[in-house]
Amino acid sequence: MPDYTPVELADILKDGLLSFPVTPFDTDHQVDRAALVEHLEWQSGFDIGGLFIAGGTGEGFSLSFDEHRLVTRTAVETVRDGVPVIGSAGGNTAQAVALAQQAEAAGADGLLLLPPYLTESTQEGLYAHVEAVLRATDIGVILYNRANAIYAADTVARLAEVHPNLIGFKDGVGDFEQLARVRSANGDRLFYLGGLPTAETFALPLLQVGMSTYSSAMFNFVPEFALEFYRDVRAQDREAVQRKLTDFVLPYLDIRDRGKGYGVSIVKAGLRAVGRDAGPVRPPLRDLSEEEQGRLNALVGAVAPVGA
Numbered sequence: 522m523p524d525y526t527p528v529e530l531a532d533i534l535k536d537g538l539l540s541f542p543v544t545p546f547d548t549d550h551q552v553d554r555a556a557l558v559e560h561l562e563w564q565s566g567f568d569i570g571g572l573f574i575a576g577g578t579g580e581g582f583s584l585s586f587d588e589h590r591l592v593t594r595t596a597v598e599t600v601r602d603g604v605p606v607i608g609s610a611g612g613n614t615a616q617a618v619a620l621a622q623q624a625e626a627a628g629a630d631g632l633l634l635l636p637p638y639l640t641e642s643t644q645e646g647l648y649a650h651v652e653a654v655l656r657a658t659d660i661g662v663i664l665y666n667r668a669n670a671i672y673a674a675d676t677v678a679r680l681a682e683v684h685p686n687l688i689g690f691k692d693g694v695g696d697f698e699q700l701a702r703v704r705s706a707n708g709d710r711l712f713y714l715g716g717l718p719t720a721e722t723f724a725l726p727l728l729q730v731g732m733s734t735y736s737s738a739m740f741n742f743v744p745e746f747a748l749e750f751y752r753d754v755r756a757q758d759r760e761a762v763q764r765k766l767t768d769f770v771l772p773y774l775d776i777r778d779r780g781k782g783y784g785v786s787i788v789k790a791g792l793r794a795v796g797r798d799a800g801p802v803r804p805p806l807r808d809l810s811e812e813e814q815g816r817l818n819a820l821v822g823a824v825a826p827v828g829a
């Protein structure tokens with residue numbers, strides 16, 4: 522039994538900073554369960570609203586079915602009480618359904634539905650894909666609007682009308698017109714979270730269009746900074762947000778933009794920078810070069826003491 526009904530879960534998630542923990546790997550690229558436990562204990566000790574396991578930053582796209590179960594189960598067993606654990610499902614419809622059922626069986630409180638792989642589809646096709654997943658589980662499901670899964674406002678509204686366990690919309694695109702339409706068609710029936718790569722960059726403008734929270738990947742390695750940033754956003758303290766963008770987030774993006782896929786790799790590099798190595802990323806991602814890691818260490822050193 523999950524700890525929260527879908528409605529309770531949405532209510533908790535909409536008002537706190539959210540994050541996507543990395544999945545630590547050993548030098549052979551195998552899941553390092555002990556390191557995952559240590560990381561999740563540390564992360565859930567902060568005032569975090571919910572943790573999304575095996576998401577993008579958690580390299581869910583590189584995990585096998587069994588590894589998905591292992592990391593989700595580990596998170597459920599490790600994360601402190603009061604912090605919801607959200608599992609993930611992706612791939613084709615049959616895989617997404619199986620992953621959703623597996624996440625629920627592993628004790629996840631909710632589910633993030635990632636885009637299907639490779640192919641484009643019509644809104645009717647997306648509707649059928651999402652509906653199959655919503656029917657397969659009773660836990661709250663959040664749609665991830667990104668890549669080849671861009672949901673029209675009407676598609677979301679039709680799904681929300683018949684499926685009470687559809688609770689949220691996570692945006693990874695930043696199309697303000699689409700967001701205005703989705704918000705307009707669904708109002709408070711759903712909660713909305715910003716999830717563009719390095720979500721801090723867009724957090725303040727997205728708040729204005731009703732995205733009450735966002736998922737911070739950098740929370741993985743600079744949790745205090747990420748929480749302070751979130752408080753500044755919620756207080757709509759423009760000056761404080763701008764200062765933090767200038768001093769840390771934008772120079773961080775300069776390093777992130779040196780390589781495709783670095784939006785994830787740089788998070789593991791950030792953990793290395795604070796003395797909490799979570800191992801390498803798995804192919805097809807690549808780790809930062811030594812020179813890039815050095816630049817990041819210097820930047821992170823200014824906001825987070827090593828080993829804190």
Ligand SMILES: O=C([O-])C(=O)C[C@H](O)[C@@H](O)C(=O)[O-]
Pocket residue numbers: 540541576577578579693715716717718719720721735736737738739784
């Ligand atoms: O799938 C993912 O890992 C995300 O998109 C969440 C990240 O936390 C993203 O919002 C970011 O990079 O801040």
